[in-house]
Amino acid sequence: MSDSARRTTPDALQPIHASQTAVDLLVGMARSPTTLPGWRSILSAHAPTPGRIVLAALACATLYAALVSLPPMLLLADLRWLGNEVGERSLLELTQSVLLATIVFAFVWLGWRSPSDRRFAVLAAGLFACMLIRENDALLDGIGDGVWQGMVAGVASACLVHAMHDWRGTLCGMARLLVSRAGVGMLTGLVVVLVYSRLLGMGLLWQGLLDAQYMKLFKNAIEESAELLGYVLILAASMTYVGGRLVGQRRAKSVLVPNTKE
Structure with missing residues (x-):
C-alpha cells in the first residue's frame, strides 16, 4: 500500500494492533530513561537484546508484585493501626x-x-x-x-x-x-x-x-x-x-x- 493510500485510509479500517505492554515501556526506558528518544525507541525496528528483555520482565514482575501486595497491606493497616472493621x-x-x-x-x-x-x-x-x-x-x-x-x-x-x-x-x-x-x-x-x-x-x-x-x-x-x-x-x-x-x-x-x- 502506498503512503498516500495509508494516509487516506480511515482509522477504523486500519488493522487492529495489540497495545504497548508494560514490558515494552520498560525496555524503552532502559534504553534511554531521561530523553524522549528513549520512548521512541520502544517502537523502533531494532529488537531489544535478550538481557534487556529479561531485566524488563523482572522489573515488570516486581511492579506487579508491589501492586498485588497493596490490598493485604491496606487491610493490615485498617485492622491493626486504624482499628476499624473494614x-x-x-x-x-x-x-x-x-x-x-x-x-x-x-x-x-x-x-x-x-x-x-x-x-x-x-x-x-x-x-x-x-x-x-x-x-x-x-x-x-x-x-x-x-x-x-x-x-x-x-x-x-x-x-x-x-x-x-x-x-x-x-x-x-x-x-x-x-x-x-x-x-x-x-x-x-x-x-x-x-x-x-x-x-x-x-x-x-x-x-x-x-x-x-x-x-x-x-x-x-x-x-x-x-x-x-x-x-x-x-x-x-x-x-x-x-x-x-x-x-x-x-x-x-x-x-x-x-x-x-x-
Whole structure:
C-alpha cells in the first residue's frame, strides 16, 4: 500500500494492533530513561537484546508484585493501626474509589486525545464511573434516598447514547482493547471484582467455615481486599492500554509528517 493510500485510509479500517505492554515501556526506558528518544525507541525496528528483555520482565514482575501486595497491606493497616472493621470509611474503600477515579480519568483522557477511540473510551469511562458511584453509595444515601441509583442511570444512559451514535466505531475500539494483552488483564480484573469477590464474600460461606466464631469482619475483610485486587488489575490494564494507544498514535503522526512535507 502506498503512503498516500495509508494516509487516506480511515482509522477504523486500519488493522487492529495489540497495545504497548508494560514490558515494552520498560525496555524503552532502559534504553534511554531521561530523553524522549528513549520512548521512541520502544517502537523502533531494532529488537531489544535478550538481557534487556529479561531485566524488563523482572522489573515488570516486581511492579506487579508491589501492586498485588497493596490490598493485604491496606487491610493490615485498617485492622491493626486504624482499628476499624473494614466498613465504608476504611483505607480499602478509599483506595478503591481512588483507583476507580484514576481509571475513569484515563479513559476520558484517551477519548479526548484520540478521536478514533472516543466512542468506546466514553463508554468505558461511563462503566467505571458507575462503579465509582456504586462504591460510594453509603455517602450518597446520606444526601437522599435513591441519589446514587439516579446518578448511575443518568451516567449509563448518556454514555450508551453517545456510543450508539457510532456503534461501529464503538465496536472497533472495544475490539482493539480485547485483542490486546491489556484486554486480558482488564477482563481478569472485572471477573475478580464482579464475580470472585462476591462469591468469596458470601456470608453463608464464612458462617459455614467459622460456625459460632463467625463475625461479619471476616466477610468484609476478604470481600473488600479481593475487590481491591480486581481494581488494581483493571488500573494496570487501563494505564497500559491508554498509554500504548497514545504512544502508537504519536509515532504514527511523526512518521506521516515528513511524508506530507515531501
